Amino acid sequence: MRGLAVARARVALVVVALAVATGLAAAAHAQERPRLTFAQLSDSLRANFDVTREMKSYSGREVEIQGFIVPAGPPDLSFFLLSRVSALGNYCCEAPVGQDETVYVFAPRGARIAYDPLRVYRVRGTFEAGKHVDASYGVSMFRIRDAKVEEAVGARIFKVGESPRP
Protein backbone atom coordinates (compact mmCIF):
# COMPACT_ATOMS: atom_id res chain seq x y z
CA MET A 1 0.00 0.00 0.00
CA ARG A 2 2.80 2.39 0.96
CA GLY A 3 4.67 1.57 -2.26
CA LEU A 4 1.56 2.42 -4.28
CA ALA A 5 1.23 5.79 -2.51
CA VAL A 6 4.88 6.62 -3.18
CA ALA A 7 4.45 5.72 -6.87
CA ARG A 8 1.35 7.96 -7.10
CA ALA A 9 3.22 10.83 -5.45
CA ARG A 10 6.07 10.41 -7.97
CA VAL A 11 3.66 10.45 -10.90
CA ALA A 12 1.99 13.59 -9.53
CA LEU A 13 5.40 15.22 -9.12
CA VAL A 14 6.37 14.41 -12.69
CA VAL A 15 3.04 15.81 -14.01
CA VAL A 16 3.50 19.05 -12.05
CA ALA A 17 7.11 19.37 -13.23
CA LEU A 18 6.04 18.82 -16.85
CA ALA A 19 3.29 21.44 -16.54
CA VAL A 20 5.71 23.99 -15.06
CA ALA A 21 8.29 23.23 -17.76
CA THR A 22 5.67 23.60 -20.50
CA GLY A 23 4.50 26.92 -19.04
CA LEU A 24 8.06 28.22 -18.79
CA ALA A 25 8.80 27.11 -22.34
CA ALA A 26 5.67 28.86 -23.62
CA ALA A 27 6.57 32.03 -21.73
CA ALA A 28 10.12 31.91 -23.05
CA HIS A 29 8.80 31.35 -26.60
CA ALA A 30 6.48 34.35 -26.25
CA GLN A 31 9.42 36.48 -25.10
CA GLU A 32 11.47 35.29 -28.08
CA ARG A 33 8.79 36.50 -30.52
CA PRO A 34 9.64 40.15 -31.13
CA ARG A 35 6.95 42.76 -31.63
CA LEU A 36 7.53 45.08 -34.56
CA THR A 37 5.79 48.43 -34.89
CA PHE A 38 4.83 50.47 -37.94
CA ALA A 39 7.29 53.08 -36.73
CA GLN A 40 10.13 50.54 -36.95
CA LEU A 41 8.96 49.34 -40.37
CA SER A 42 8.78 52.92 -41.65
CA ASP A 43 12.22 53.78 -40.25
CA SER A 44 13.80 50.72 -41.84
CA LEU A 45 12.93 51.65 -45.44
CA ARG A 46 15.82 52.69 -47.66
CA ALA A 47 16.13 53.81 -51.28
CA ASN A 48 15.59 51.39 -54.19
CA PHE A 49 13.18 49.09 -52.37
CA ASP A 50 15.72 48.19 -49.70
CA VAL A 51 15.35 47.81 -45.96
CA THR A 52 17.92 47.98 -43.16
CA ARG A 53 20.03 44.97 -42.24
CA GLU A 54 18.47 44.99 -38.78
CA MET A 55 14.97 44.65 -40.23
CA LYS A 56 16.13 41.90 -42.59
CA SER A 57 17.45 40.00 -39.57
CA TYR A 58 13.83 39.38 -38.55
CA SER A 59 13.11 37.59 -41.85
CA GLY A 60 12.17 33.96 -41.34
CA ARG A 61 11.42 34.53 -37.65
CA GLU A 62 8.04 34.61 -36.01
CA VAL A 63 7.09 38.18 -35.12
CA GLU A 64 4.05 40.04 -33.84
CA ILE A 65 2.65 43.23 -35.37
CA GLN A 66 -0.44 45.08 -34.21
CA GLY A 67 -2.61 47.10 -36.56
CA PHE A 68 -5.93 47.48 -38.35
CA ILE A 69 -7.11 44.96 -40.93
CA VAL A 70 -7.72 46.43 -44.38
CA PRO A 71 -9.54 43.71 -46.36
CA ALA A 72 -7.95 44.52 -49.70
CA GLY A 73 -8.05 40.91 -50.89
CA PRO A 74 -10.71 38.22 -50.91
CA PRO A 75 -13.46 38.25 -48.27
CA ASP A 76 -12.18 35.02 -46.68
CA LEU A 77 -9.23 37.17 -45.46
CA SER A 78 -6.68 34.67 -46.74
CA PHE A 79 -4.85 37.87 -47.75
CA PHE A 80 -5.23 41.31 -46.22
CA LEU A 81 -3.26 44.43 -45.44
CA LEU A 82 -2.29 45.32 -41.90
CA SER A 83 -2.27 49.08 -41.53
CA ARG A 84 -1.56 51.75 -38.95
CA VAL A 85 -4.87 53.38 -39.89
CA SER A 86 -8.32 51.79 -40.11
CA ALA A 87 -9.96 51.38 -43.52
CA LEU A 88 -12.83 53.44 -42.12
CA GLY A 89 -10.63 56.13 -40.60
CA ASN A 90 -11.18 58.59 -43.44
CA TYR A 91 -11.55 61.71 -41.38
CA CYS A 92 -9.85 61.04 -38.06
CA CYS A 93 -6.12 60.92 -38.60
CA GLU A 94 -3.28 61.65 -40.96
CA ALA A 95 -3.37 59.94 -44.34
CA PRO A 96 -1.29 56.83 -45.00
CA VAL A 97 1.50 57.55 -47.43
CA GLY A 98 2.12 54.19 -49.04
CA GLN A 99 4.33 51.18 -48.63
CA ASP A 100 5.55 51.98 -45.12
CA GLU A 101 1.97 51.92 -43.85
CA THR A 102 1.14 48.36 -44.73
CA VAL A 103 2.18 44.78 -44.13
CA TYR A 104 0.94 42.09 -46.52
CA VAL A 105 -0.59 39.32 -44.43
CA PHE A 106 -1.22 35.80 -45.72
CA ALA A 107 -3.48 33.70 -43.46
CA PRO A 108 -4.32 30.03 -43.96
CA ARG A 109 -7.52 29.50 -45.96
CA GLY A 110 -10.45 28.59 -43.72
CA ALA A 111 -9.05 30.43 -40.70
CA ARG A 112 -11.98 32.19 -39.05
CA ILE A 113 -11.20 35.87 -38.47
CA ALA A 114 -13.94 38.06 -36.99
CA TYR A 115 -13.45 41.34 -38.85
CA ASP A 116 -14.19 44.65 -37.21
CA PRO A 117 -12.85 47.71 -39.05
CA LEU A 118 -12.37 49.71 -35.86
CA ARG A 119 -10.48 47.14 -33.79
CA VAL A 120 -6.76 46.58 -33.50
CA TYR A 121 -5.57 43.04 -34.23
CA ARG A 122 -2.49 41.17 -33.10
CA VAL A 123 -0.99 39.32 -36.08
CA ARG A 124 1.68 36.68 -35.52
CA GLY A 125 3.48 34.74 -38.18
CA THR A 126 6.63 34.29 -40.20
CA PHE A 127 8.04 37.67 -41.17
CA GLU A 128 9.66 38.65 -44.47
CA ALA A 129 11.35 42.01 -45.14
CA GLY A 130 12.53 43.28 -48.53
CA LYS A 131 11.12 43.62 -52.00
CA HIS A 132 9.00 40.73 -53.25
CA VAL A 133 6.74 40.50 -56.31
CA ASP A 134 3.64 38.35 -55.99
CA ALA A 135 1.64 37.37 -59.11
CA SER A 136 -1.66 38.11 -57.38
CA TYR A 137 -0.82 41.01 -55.10
CA GLY A 138 2.12 42.79 -56.71
CA VAL A 139 5.15 44.37 -55.03
CA SER A 140 5.48 44.39 -51.27
CA MET A 141 8.13 45.32 -48.73
CA PHE A 142 6.89 43.54 -45.58
CA ARG A 143 4.99 40.30 -45.34
CA ILE A 144 3.69 37.93 -42.67
CA ARG A 145 2.94 34.40 -43.79
CA ASP A 146 0.97 31.64 -42.06
CA ALA A 147 -0.54 34.34 -39.90
CA LYS A 148 -2.53 33.85 -36.72
CA VAL A 149 -4.87 36.72 -36.04
CA GLU A 150 -6.54 37.75 -32.81
CA GLU A 151 -7.98 40.91 -31.39
CA ALA A 152 -5.48 42.98 -29.39
CA VAL A 153 -7.65 44.29 -26.57
CA GLY A 154 -6.48 47.68 -25.27
CA ALA A 155 -3.68 47.92 -27.83
CA ARG A 156 -2.44 51.16 -29.29
CA ILE A 157 -0.59 51.82 -32.49
CA PHE A 158 2.81 53.45 -32.11
CA LYS A 159 3.85 56.32 -34.34
CA VAL A 160 7.37 57.27 -35.42
CA GLY A 161 9.52 58.05 -32.41
CA GLU A 162 7.38 56.04 -29.99
CA SER A 163 8.30 52.70 -28.54
CA PRO A 164 6.11 49.83 -27.26
CA ARG A 165 8.34 49.45 -24.18
CA PRO A 166 8.38 52.17 -21.45
Place this chain on the structure above:
Amino acid sequence: MSELGIALRFLRGRRLAGLLTALSVALAVALIVASVVLARGVRTAFVEGTTDYNLVVGAKGSATQLVMSVVFRLDTPLPNIRVSSYEGLREDRRIEVAVPVALGDAYRGFRYVATTSAYFAPAPWRRTTLAVTAGRWFRDDPPGQPSHEAVLGAEAARRTGLRLGDRFYEGEEMAAHPLTVVGILGPGRGADDRAIFISLASYWDMNEIARATSDKPLTAVLVRPRRMSDLPGLHRQLNLADDTQAAFPSVVLLTIFNLLDVAEDVMALVLALVAIVSGLGLAVSMYRATWERRREIATLRALGAGRPAILRIVVLECGLLATAGAVTGVVGGEALAYAGARVLAGRLGVVADPLALGWPPLAVLVATMLVGTLAGLLPALTAHRLDVAEHLAPVS
Protein backbone atom coordinates in the same frame (compact mmCIF):
# COMPACT_ATOMS: atom_id res chain seq x y z
CA MET B 1 -31.38 -15.61 -34.48
CA SER B 2 -28.83 -12.81 -34.35
CA GLU B 3 -29.31 -9.67 -32.25
CA LEU B 4 -29.70 -7.64 -35.46
CA GLY B 5 -32.39 -10.06 -36.64
CA ILE B 6 -34.28 -9.71 -33.35
CA ALA B 7 -34.01 -5.90 -33.50
CA LEU B 8 -35.37 -5.92 -37.07
CA ARG B 9 -38.21 -8.24 -36.02
CA PHE B 10 -39.03 -5.89 -33.14
CA LEU B 11 -39.20 -3.03 -35.65
CA ARG B 12 -41.46 -5.00 -38.00
CA GLY B 13 -43.72 -5.72 -35.03
CA ARG B 14 -44.59 -2.02 -34.69
CA ARG B 15 -44.26 -0.91 -38.28
CA LEU B 16 -46.51 2.16 -38.15
CA ALA B 17 -45.08 3.55 -34.90
CA GLY B 18 -41.55 2.92 -36.20
CA LEU B 19 -42.29 4.64 -39.50
CA LEU B 20 -43.74 7.70 -37.76
CA THR B 21 -40.76 7.89 -35.38
CA ALA B 22 -38.27 7.63 -38.28
CA LEU B 23 -40.28 10.25 -40.18
CA SER B 24 -40.08 12.72 -37.28
CA VAL B 25 -36.30 12.20 -37.13
CA ALA B 26 -36.09 12.59 -40.93
CA LEU B 27 -38.02 15.88 -40.85
CA ALA B 28 -35.76 17.28 -38.13
CA VAL B 29 -32.63 16.18 -40.00
CA ALA B 30 -33.94 17.58 -43.31
CA LEU B 31 -34.62 20.93 -41.66
CA ILE B 32 -31.12 21.05 -40.15
CA VAL B 33 -29.36 19.95 -43.38
CA ALA B 34 -31.33 22.33 -45.62
CA SER B 35 -30.76 25.31 -43.29
CA VAL B 36 -27.03 24.69 -42.83
CA VAL B 37 -26.36 23.91 -46.51
CA LEU B 38 -28.32 26.91 -47.80
CA ALA B 39 -26.69 29.32 -45.32
CA ARG B 40 -23.23 28.08 -46.33
CA GLY B 41 -24.23 28.16 -50.00
CA VAL B 42 -25.21 31.82 -49.88
CA ARG B 43 -21.98 32.75 -48.08
CA THR B 44 -19.80 30.68 -50.43
CA ALA B 45 -21.50 32.18 -53.47
CA PHE B 46 -20.75 35.71 -52.26
CA VAL B 47 -17.09 34.78 -51.63
CA GLU B 48 -16.68 33.06 -55.00
CA GLY B 49 -18.74 35.58 -56.93
CA THR B 50 -16.99 38.71 -55.71
CA THR B 51 -14.85 40.81 -58.01
CA ASP B 52 -11.07 40.53 -58.41
CA TYR B 53 -10.83 44.32 -58.36
CA ASN B 54 -9.87 45.81 -55.01
CA LEU B 55 -11.82 49.06 -55.04
CA VAL B 56 -15.19 50.07 -56.42
CA VAL B 57 -15.38 53.80 -57.03
CA GLY B 58 -18.82 55.38 -57.37
CA ALA B 59 -20.97 58.29 -56.29
CA LYS B 60 -21.30 59.32 -52.65
CA GLY B 61 -23.82 57.22 -50.76
CA SER B 62 -24.04 53.73 -49.31
CA ALA B 63 -20.93 51.59 -49.86
CA THR B 64 -23.10 48.49 -49.50
CA GLN B 65 -25.48 49.72 -52.21
CA LEU B 66 -22.53 50.53 -54.48
CA VAL B 67 -20.94 47.09 -54.14
CA MET B 68 -24.22 45.17 -54.19
CA SER B 69 -25.36 46.93 -57.37
CA VAL B 70 -22.08 46.99 -59.29
CA VAL B 71 -20.53 43.65 -58.27
CA PHE B 72 -23.58 41.48 -57.56
CA ARG B 73 -26.34 43.50 -59.34
CA LEU B 74 -28.60 42.94 -56.33
CA ASP B 75 -29.48 46.55 -55.59
CA THR B 76 -30.40 49.72 -57.45
CA PRO B 77 -27.34 51.68 -58.55
CA LEU B 78 -26.23 54.88 -56.85
CA PRO B 79 -26.43 58.14 -58.84
CA ASN B 80 -23.91 58.53 -61.65
CA ILE B 81 -20.35 59.79 -61.58
CA ARG B 82 -18.77 61.46 -64.60
CA VAL B 83 -16.50 59.85 -67.16
CA SER B 84 -13.89 62.49 -66.24
CA SER B 85 -13.58 60.78 -62.82
CA TYR B 86 -12.71 57.55 -64.67
CA GLU B 87 -10.21 59.36 -66.87
CA GLY B 88 -8.52 60.75 -63.76
CA LEU B 89 -8.18 57.25 -62.32
CA ARG B 90 -6.90 55.87 -65.64
CA GLU B 91 -4.12 58.44 -65.62
CA ASP B 92 -3.17 57.75 -61.97
CA ARG B 93 0.27 56.08 -61.87
CA ARG B 94 -0.72 54.03 -58.82
CA ILE B 95 -3.48 52.26 -60.75
CA GLU B 96 -2.82 49.26 -62.98
CA VAL B 97 -6.36 48.82 -64.35
CA ALA B 98 -9.45 51.02 -64.12
CA VAL B 99 -12.59 49.63 -65.73
CA PRO B 100 -15.62 51.86 -66.28
CA VAL B 101 -19.05 50.35 -65.64
CA ALA B 102 -22.46 51.83 -66.33
CA LEU B 103 -25.58 50.00 -65.23
CA GLY B 104 -28.64 50.52 -67.35
CA ASP B 105 -32.16 49.20 -67.52
CA ALA B 106 -32.89 45.56 -68.13
CA TYR B 107 -34.26 43.24 -70.77
CA ARG B 108 -36.69 40.75 -69.20
CA GLY B 109 -35.02 41.27 -65.83
CA PHE B 110 -31.42 40.91 -67.10
CA ARG B 111 -29.54 44.14 -66.55
CA TYR B 112 -27.60 46.01 -69.24
CA VAL B 113 -23.98 46.41 -68.12
CA ALA B 114 -22.04 48.86 -70.26
CA THR B 115 -18.27 48.58 -70.09
CA THR B 116 -15.12 48.22 -72.19
CA SER B 117 -13.17 45.14 -73.30
CA ALA B 118 -10.91 45.69 -70.24
CA TYR B 119 -13.70 44.14 -68.14
CA PHE B 120 -13.05 40.77 -69.80
CA ALA B 121 -9.27 41.00 -70.30
CA PRO B 122 -7.28 38.13 -68.75
CA ALA B 123 -4.75 38.97 -66.02
CA PRO B 124 -2.59 36.85 -63.67
CA TRP B 125 -4.62 38.04 -60.67
CA ARG B 126 -8.01 37.11 -62.09
CA ARG B 127 -9.42 33.90 -60.65
CA THR B 128 -11.68 33.25 -63.63
CA THR B 129 -11.83 34.93 -66.99
CA LEU B 130 -15.06 35.12 -68.96
CA ALA B 131 -14.89 33.67 -72.47
CA VAL B 132 -17.19 33.94 -75.47
CA THR B 133 -18.43 30.47 -76.40
CA ALA B 134 -20.46 31.63 -79.40
CA GLY B 135 -19.96 34.66 -81.63
CA ARG B 136 -17.54 37.43 -80.67
CA TRP B 137 -17.03 40.35 -78.25
CA PHE B 138 -18.85 43.65 -78.84
CA ARG B 139 -16.78 46.43 -80.41
CA ASP B 140 -15.18 49.07 -78.15
CA ASP B 141 -16.79 51.73 -80.30
CA PRO B 142 -15.92 55.39 -79.72
CA PRO B 143 -18.52 57.79 -78.28
CA GLY B 144 -20.95 58.94 -80.95
CA GLN B 145 -20.49 55.82 -83.08
CA PRO B 146 -22.46 53.17 -81.23
CA SER B 147 -22.66 49.70 -82.72
CA HIS B 148 -25.49 48.58 -80.40
CA GLU B 149 -23.91 45.14 -80.09
CA ALA B 150 -24.63 42.96 -77.07
CA VAL B 151 -22.84 40.00 -75.47
CA LEU B 152 -25.10 37.89 -73.27
CA GLY B 153 -24.17 36.16 -70.04
CA ALA B 154 -24.83 32.40 -70.09
CA GLU B 155 -27.90 32.54 -67.85
CA ALA B 156 -29.30 35.63 -69.61
CA ALA B 157 -28.99 33.86 -72.99
CA ARG B 158 -30.60 30.68 -71.69
CA ARG B 159 -33.50 32.40 -69.97
CA THR B 160 -34.29 34.98 -72.66
CA GLY B 161 -33.87 32.51 -75.53
CA LEU B 162 -31.94 35.12 -77.53
CA ARG B 163 -29.52 33.80 -80.16
CA LEU B 164 -26.69 35.25 -82.26
CA GLY B 165 -28.01 37.85 -84.68
CA ASP B 166 -31.27 38.45 -82.78
CA ARG B 167 -32.27 42.10 -82.36
CA PHE B 168 -34.07 43.04 -79.17
CA TYR B 169 -35.27 45.93 -77.04
CA GLU B 170 -37.66 46.44 -74.16
CA GLY B 171 -40.00 49.41 -73.93
CA GLU B 172 -41.31 51.58 -76.76
CA GLU B 173 -38.75 54.31 -76.22
CA MET B 174 -35.97 51.80 -76.88
CA ALA B 175 -37.42 50.73 -80.23
CA ALA B 176 -35.16 53.25 -81.93
CA HIS B 177 -32.07 51.66 -80.34
CA PRO B 178 -32.41 47.88 -80.72
CA LEU B 179 -29.44 45.78 -79.63
CA THR B 180 -28.01 42.93 -81.71
CA VAL B 181 -26.66 39.77 -80.07
CA VAL B 182 -23.08 39.24 -81.30
CA GLY B 183 -21.77 36.93 -78.58
CA ILE B 184 -22.75 34.57 -75.77
CA LEU B 185 -20.53 33.98 -72.76
CA GLY B 186 -19.73 30.63 -71.19
CA PRO B 187 -20.86 30.15 -67.59
CA GLY B 188 -18.70 32.00 -65.09
CA ARG B 189 -19.87 33.76 -61.96
CA GLY B 190 -23.44 34.41 -60.89
CA ALA B 191 -23.72 38.14 -61.52
CA ASP B 192 -21.99 38.18 -64.91
CA ASP B 193 -23.98 35.16 -66.05
CA ARG B 194 -27.13 37.24 -65.66
CA ALA B 195 -25.88 40.38 -67.44
CA ILE B 196 -26.26 41.76 -70.96
CA PHE B 197 -22.98 43.50 -71.81
CA ILE B 198 -22.90 46.42 -74.22
CA SER B 199 -20.37 49.13 -75.10
CA LEU B 200 -20.36 52.47 -73.32
CA ALA B 201 -21.05 54.26 -76.61
CA SER B 202 -24.20 52.15 -77.10
CA TYR B 203 -25.28 52.84 -73.53
CA TRP B 204 -24.78 56.59 -73.86
CA ASP B 205 -26.65 56.60 -77.19
CA MET B 206 -29.63 54.84 -75.60
CA ASN B 207 -29.91 57.51 -72.88
CA GLU B 208 -31.42 60.89 -73.71
CA ILE B 209 -29.52 62.80 -71.01
CA ALA B 210 -26.20 61.12 -71.82
CA ARG B 211 -26.61 62.03 -75.50
CA ALA B 212 -26.84 65.70 -74.56
CA THR B 213 -23.78 65.88 -72.25
CA SER B 214 -20.10 65.87 -73.08
CA ASP B 215 -18.95 64.55 -69.67
CA LYS B 216 -20.80 61.25 -69.98
CA PRO B 217 -22.29 59.38 -67.01
CA LEU B 218 -20.93 56.19 -65.44
CA THR B 219 -22.13 54.15 -62.47
CA ALA B 220 -18.74 53.10 -61.15
CA VAL B 221 -15.10 52.35 -61.87
CA LEU B 222 -13.47 49.07 -60.85
CA VAL B 223 -9.90 49.67 -59.70
CA ARG B 224 -6.87 47.43 -59.42
CA PRO B 225 -3.74 49.17 -58.04
CA ARG B 226 -0.17 48.35 -59.09
CA ARG B 227 0.68 47.86 -55.41
CA MET B 228 -1.76 46.84 -52.73
CA SER B 229 0.04 49.12 -50.29
CA ASP B 230 -1.29 52.10 -52.27
CA LEU B 231 -4.87 51.04 -51.55
CA PRO B 232 -5.36 52.74 -48.15
CA GLY B 233 -4.12 56.05 -49.58
CA LEU B 234 -6.25 55.72 -52.74
CA HIS B 235 -9.27 54.73 -50.67
CA ARG B 236 -8.96 57.75 -48.46
CA GLN B 237 -8.24 60.18 -51.30
CA LEU B 238 -11.33 59.06 -53.24
CA ASN B 239 -13.51 59.23 -50.14
CA LEU B 240 -12.33 62.73 -49.28
CA ALA B 241 -13.12 63.91 -52.83
CA ASP B 242 -16.36 65.86 -53.30
CA ASP B 243 -17.99 63.61 -55.87
CA THR B 244 -16.77 60.04 -55.32
CA GLN B 245 -16.51 57.32 -52.75
CA ALA B 246 -14.35 54.21 -52.82
CA ALA B 247 -15.47 50.94 -51.29
CA PHE B 248 -13.57 47.75 -50.58
CA PRO B 249 -15.88 44.94 -51.80
CA SER B 250 -14.53 42.65 -49.06
CA VAL B 251 -15.36 45.19 -46.33
CA VAL B 252 -18.98 45.26 -47.50
CA LEU B 253 -19.17 41.45 -47.66
CA LEU B 254 -17.51 40.99 -44.25
CA THR B 255 -19.98 43.47 -42.73
CA ILE B 256 -22.85 41.46 -44.21
CA PHE B 257 -21.24 38.22 -42.98
CA ASN B 258 -21.03 39.69 -39.47
CA LEU B 259 -24.80 40.28 -39.58
CA LEU B 260 -25.34 36.79 -41.02
CA ASP B 261 -23.29 35.38 -38.13
CA VAL B 262 -25.86 36.73 -35.66
CA ALA B 263 -28.72 35.25 -37.69
CA GLU B 264 -26.85 31.94 -37.97
CA ASP B 265 -26.25 31.85 -34.20
CA VAL B 266 -30.01 32.21 -33.63
CA MET B 267 -30.67 29.59 -36.30
CA ALA B 268 -28.15 27.23 -34.65
CA LEU B 269 -29.99 27.61 -31.34
CA VAL B 270 -33.33 26.81 -32.97
CA LEU B 271 -31.82 23.83 -34.82
CA ALA B 272 -30.25 22.56 -31.58
CA LEU B 273 -33.69 22.67 -29.94
CA VAL B 274 -35.15 20.81 -32.94
CA ALA B 275 -32.44 18.15 -32.54
CA ILE B 276 -33.10 17.82 -28.78
CA VAL B 277 -36.89 17.54 -29.28
CA SER B 278 -36.35 14.95 -32.01
CA GLY B 279 -33.94 12.93 -29.82
CA LEU B 280 -36.38 13.05 -26.89
CA GLY B 281 -39.21 11.93 -29.20
CA LEU B 282 -37.14 8.96 -30.29
CA ALA B 283 -36.30 8.07 -26.67
CA VAL B 284 -39.97 8.32 -25.58
CA SER B 285 -41.11 6.20 -28.54
CA MET B 286 -38.53 3.53 -27.76
CA TYR B 287 -39.34 3.62 -24.06
CA ARG B 288 -43.02 3.03 -24.80
CA ALA B 289 -42.16 0.24 -27.23
CA THR B 290 -39.90 -1.43 -24.67
CA TRP B 291 -42.55 -1.18 -21.98
CA GLU B 292 -45.20 -2.65 -24.30
CA ARG B 293 -43.07 -5.66 -25.16
CA ARG B 294 -41.81 -6.44 -21.67
CA ARG B 295 -43.28 -9.94 -21.89
CA GLU B 296 -41.30 -10.70 -25.07
CA ILE B 297 -38.15 -9.40 -23.44
CA ALA B 298 -38.80 -11.48 -20.32
CA THR B 299 -39.32 -14.51 -22.57
CA LEU B 300 -36.03 -13.84 -24.36
CA ARG B 301 -34.33 -13.64 -20.98
CA ALA B 302 -35.97 -16.89 -19.89
CA LEU B 303 -34.73 -18.52 -23.10
CA GLY B 304 -31.16 -17.63 -22.19
CA ALA B 305 -30.54 -14.13 -23.54
CA GLY B 306 -28.32 -12.26 -21.09
CA ARG B 307 -28.95 -8.74 -19.84
CA PRO B 308 -26.15 -7.28 -22.05
CA ALA B 309 -27.73 -8.93 -25.12
CA ILE B 310 -31.13 -7.35 -24.32
CA LEU B 311 -29.41 -3.97 -23.87
CA ARG B 312 -27.65 -4.31 -27.23
CA ILE B 313 -30.88 -5.34 -29.03
CA VAL B 314 -32.81 -2.28 -27.81
CA VAL B 315 -29.91 0.10 -28.56
CA LEU B 316 -29.58 -1.52 -31.99
CA GLU B 317 -33.28 -1.07 -32.68
CA CYS B 318 -33.08 2.61 -31.74
CA GLY B 319 -29.93 3.05 -33.81
CA LEU B 320 -31.65 1.48 -36.84
CA LEU B 321 -34.58 3.86 -36.48
CA ALA B 322 -32.24 6.86 -36.15
CA THR B 323 -30.18 5.71 -39.16
CA ALA B 324 -33.28 5.30 -41.33
CA GLY B 325 -34.48 8.76 -40.28
CA ALA B 326 -31.02 10.31 -40.74
CA VAL B 327 -30.47 8.90 -44.23
CA THR B 328 -33.97 9.91 -45.36
CA GLY B 329 -33.52 13.31 -43.72
CA VAL B 330 -30.14 14.01 -45.34
CA VAL B 331 -31.48 13.05 -48.79
CA GLY B 332 -34.63 15.11 -48.18
CA GLY B 333 -32.62 18.02 -46.78
CA GLU B 334 -30.29 18.05 -49.79
CA ALA B 335 -33.32 17.98 -52.11
CA LEU B 336 -34.90 20.82 -50.12
CA ALA B 337 -31.63 22.81 -50.24
CA TYR B 338 -31.35 22.20 -53.98
CA ALA B 339 -34.91 23.43 -54.56
CA GLY B 340 -34.32 26.42 -52.26
CA ALA B 341 -31.06 27.23 -54.07
CA ARG B 342 -32.88 27.21 -57.42
CA VAL B 343 -35.50 29.64 -56.09
CA LEU B 344 -32.84 31.92 -54.53
CA ALA B 345 -30.66 31.76 -57.64
CA GLY B 346 -33.65 32.80 -59.73
CA ARG B 347 -34.18 35.83 -57.50
CA LEU B 348 -30.64 36.69 -56.40
CA GLY B 349 -28.35 34.79 -58.78
CA VAL B 350 -25.80 34.12 -56.04
CA VAL B 351 -26.29 30.68 -54.54
CA ALA B 352 -23.49 28.12 -54.72
CA ASP B 353 -24.29 24.55 -55.74
CA PRO B 354 -25.63 23.01 -52.49
CA LEU B 355 -24.57 19.54 -53.59
CA ALA B 356 -20.94 20.68 -53.75
CA LEU B 357 -20.81 21.74 -50.11
CA GLY B 358 -19.30 18.53 -48.75
CA TRP B 359 -19.12 17.80 -45.08
CA PRO B 360 -22.13 19.37 -43.25
CA PRO B 361 -24.72 16.76 -44.38
CA LEU B 362 -22.25 13.98 -43.56
CA ALA B 363 -21.64 15.47 -40.10
CA VAL B 364 -25.42 15.73 -39.48
CA LEU B 365 -25.82 12.10 -40.62
CA VAL B 366 -23.15 10.79 -38.23
CA ALA B 367 -24.38 12.99 -35.35
CA THR B 368 -27.97 11.81 -35.79
CA MET B 369 -26.93 8.16 -35.79
CA LEU B 370 -24.90 8.78 -32.65
CA VAL B 371 -27.59 10.77 -30.83
CA GLY B 372 -30.24 8.27 -31.95
CA THR B 373 -28.22 5.38 -30.56
CA LEU B 374 -27.66 7.26 -27.30
CA ALA B 375 -31.41 7.99 -27.12
CA GLY B 376 -31.90 4.23 -26.99
CA LEU B 377 -29.84 3.90 -23.80
CA LEU B 378 -32.66 4.79 -21.38
CA PRO B 379 -35.18 2.28 -22.79
CA ALA B 380 -32.32 -0.22 -23.14
CA LEU B 381 -31.47 0.15 -19.45
CA THR B 382 -35.17 -0.31 -18.61
CA ALA B 383 -35.17 -3.54 -20.60
CA HIS B 384 -31.85 -4.52 -19.02
CA ARG B 385 -33.33 -4.23 -15.49
CA LEU B 386 -36.60 -5.94 -16.32
CA ASP B 387 -37.64 -8.51 -13.69
CA VAL B 388 -38.16 -11.79 -15.59
CA ALA B 389 -40.36 -13.56 -13.05
CA GLU B 390 -42.76 -10.64 -12.69
CA HIS B 391 -43.33 -10.23 -16.42
CA LEU B 392 -43.60 -13.92 -17.20
CA ALA B 393 -46.42 -14.33 -14.72
CA PRO B 394 -49.76 -15.22 -16.34
CA VAL B 395 -51.92 -12.21 -17.11
CA SER B 396 -55.06 -12.54 -15.00
